[in-house]
Amino acid sequence: MPKTLTKSLTPAGTLYRGREGQWSWVAHRITGVVIFFFLLVHVLDTSLVRVSPEAYDAVIASYKNPIMGLGELGLVAAIVFHAFNGIRVILVDFWKKGPKYHRQMLWSVIGLWAVVMIAFSIRHLSHVFGG
Amino acid sequence: MATPTIESPRSGRVSPGYSRTPGSRGNFEMVAWLFMRLSGAILVVLIFVHLYVNLVAGDGISGIDFGFVAGKWADPVWQIWDLTLLWLSMLHGTNGIRVIINDYAEKNSTRMWLKGVLYTSTVVIVVLGTLVIFTFDPCPVIDGVAHVADYCPAP
Ligand code: HEM
Numbered sequence: 415m416p417k418t419l420t421k422s423l424t425p426a427g428t429l430y431r432g433r434e435g436q437w438s439w440v441a442h443r444i445t446g447v448v449i450f451f452f453l454l455v456h457v458l459d460t461s462l463v464r465v466s467p468e469a470y471d472a473v474i475a476s477y478k479n480p481i482m483g484l485g486e487l488g489l490v491a492a493i494v495f496h497a498f499n500g501i502r503v504i505l506v507d508f509w510k511k512g513p514k515y516h517r518q519m520l521w522s523v524i525g526l527w528a529v530v531m532i533a534f535s536i537r538h539l540s541h542v543f544g545g
Numbered sequence: 546m547a548t549p550t551i552e553s554p555r556s557g558r559v560s561p562g563y564s565r566t567p568g569s570r571g572n573f574e575m576v577a578w579l580f581m582r583l584s585g586a587i588l589v590v591l592i593f594v595h596l597y598v599n600l601v602a603g604d605g606i607s608g609i610d611f612g613f614v615a616g617k618w619a620d621p622v623w624q625i626w627d628l629t630l631l632w633l634s635m636l637h638g639t640n641g642i643r644v645i646i647n648d649y650a651e652k653n654s655t656r657m658w659l660k661g662v663l664y665t666s667t668v669v670i671v672v673l674g675t676l677v678i679f680t681f682d683p684c685p686v687i688d689g690v691a692h693v694a695d696y697c698p699a700p
Contacts, residue, residue, distance in 0.1 A: 443645065450638035454666060457631065457674045460614070464677045466687050467611035467694075474609055486606065493592060500585040507582065534601070541605040 434517045442499050445492040452489055483542030487535060494530050498523040577640050584637040591630045612694055615683035619696070624678055631674045639667045 462470040477486075502519045506512035512519075598617075600606050617623040642663055650656040684697035691697070 446638070446641045447645065450642055453634060453638060454670055457670045461673055461677045463611060463614050464681060466685065467692050470611045470614070478607075483606075486600075490596065490600070493596070497585075497589050497592060501589065504582045504586060537601055537605060541607045 434520045438499055438502070438520050438523075442496060442503070445496040445499075448492050449489070449496060480542060483539065486542075487538055490534055490538070491527075491531055494534075495523070495527050498526055577644075581637060581640060584633045588630075588633055588637060591626065591633065595626070595630060612696070615681075615694070615696065618678065618681050619683060628675065628678050631678070632671060635667055635671050635674075639663060 459473050460470075462473055499520070502516070502523050505519060506516050599609065618627075643660060646656055646659045646663065650659055684692050684694065686692070
């Protein structure tokens with residue numbers, strides 16, 4: 415066979431197999447981007463405290479409705495996942511047994527995330543819908 | 546058919562075919578990688594306290610208004626807290642988006658434009674946020690009218 419690289423010599427399949435490792439990476443990436451864009455808006459609206467108390471209170475009042483309330487819940491869900499999974503990534507990189515337990519750690523991340531989100535949802539939604 | 550072997554990603558030299566910017570960039574990428582992990586670990590603490598104090602404690606989100614912010618920033622601890630949160634999360638987020646741009650934008654010019662927009666937004670937001678924290682006045686006088694609140698001196 416000639417020593418030229420042909421299509422037949424490219425590796426079969428792909429390095430990634432769409433299992434826990436890859437899906438958690440996709441989720442980490444998406445949540446990271448979502449949080450970043452929220453952060454830009456968050457700094458801008460908070461800056462209104464420097465314009466006038468009325469300007470800030472007017473914008474905050476416009477957020478106090480069920481749609482924004484659910485959006486806030488979604489943002490907290492994204493941040494809590496990114497935070498817990500970020501710790502998992504750090505452990506995979508720096509802890510000797512990290513790579514071995516990365517899958518179990520992902521399930522712990524999801525479990526912890528669910529507990530935190532249930533507790534937070536009760537608190538937050540009672541403010542949003544309870545007036 | 547012989548199965549080609551894939552070099553270990555840690556084998557050092559990056560095959561030129563995979564390098565979009567030929568030539569050495571020092572160890573910037575390694576420092577950036579380390580920074581993502583260091584800042585991430587600190588951000589967990591900064592963000593969870595931020596969310597707890599603003600959304601869970603007291604009246605939760607219903608309690609947020611100008612007076613709430615003024616009350617927090619009357620304390621230098623919260624000023625420094627929020628300042629650190631602003632800088633670390635913006636640098637962490639900006640570097641994260643930079644990596645994502647490098648991953649998906651294949652054309653040199655597209656990457657340059659996207660990163661230009663990214664870095665400009667970062668500078669604007671970080672400078673604006675920093676100025677707001679340090680020049681904030683809880684009792685502003687606007688057009689000769691003093692803000693009325695129980696923590697402000699009577700006009
Ligand atoms: C809550 C604490 C946080 C932790 C523990 C954390 C952890 C991490 C880690 C370890 C990475 C690196 C992943 C890698 O190199 O493969 C990362 C990536 C990233 N983070 Fe965070 N992060 C946190 C908060 C944030 C915040 C507040 C933002 C937005 C401003 C953000 C946006 C991003 C983005 C955009 C990426 C790049 C994702 C990618 O390359 O796929 N993170 N995070």
